[in-house]
Amino acid sequence: KAGVTQTPRYLIKTRGQQVTLSCSPISGHRSVSWYQQTPGQGLQFLFEYFSETQRNKGNFPGRFSGRQFSNSRSEMNVSTLELGDSALYLCASSFSPYNSPLHFGNGTRLTVT
């Protein structure tokens, strides 16, 4: 069974641009969540989707948005990029939003210059 696939693996953008990251969950998983990882703040929750509905959102500005499609694939978008948005963005999927483990992808490393 294929794992969680995130594309692209690496991304370099300049301030003010916008970026879209993609995540394909494990087949059969309907819950997808996103996390931002930085050396200073650690791992922080961005949002969670289940059956195309955003169930929960972390404490991030409105520049961060996401969506989930009917095939459970998810995208997150960051508009008006800032230097502080440089981070590893991790997507995770699980079979249900309940206490089943999250399985993470390899992440997208975003660098904003």
Place this chain on the structure above:
Amino acid sequence: AQKITQTQPGMFVQEKEAVTLDCTYDTSDQSYGLFWYKQPSSGEMIFLIYQGSYDEQNATEGRYSLNFQKARKSANLVISASQLGDSAMYFCAMREVHSGGSNYKLTFGKGTLLTVNP
């Protein structure tokens, strides 16, 4: 207050020895789940083990076991017979299920960097 506390920024262990990574948590929920993840330098987060708040027995997965002490709110990870490939960052995480079932995010600790020496 931090929800997940990992007090050991770094740990060293000799190959083939056992090591315990500490994790304490803070929640007022009755229903929650505790997870441990391993993150090698490549960046991927690898799920290791899960313990539910209502599970009476400590979880085990191969060389990994979770020492769950509910009254003390601790969920320490024990790795037996350490291997060189165990060198990585280890994160403890908690998933709270608030009433109404609308909050399922994972809250992570700061992590412990484990180095296994030959």
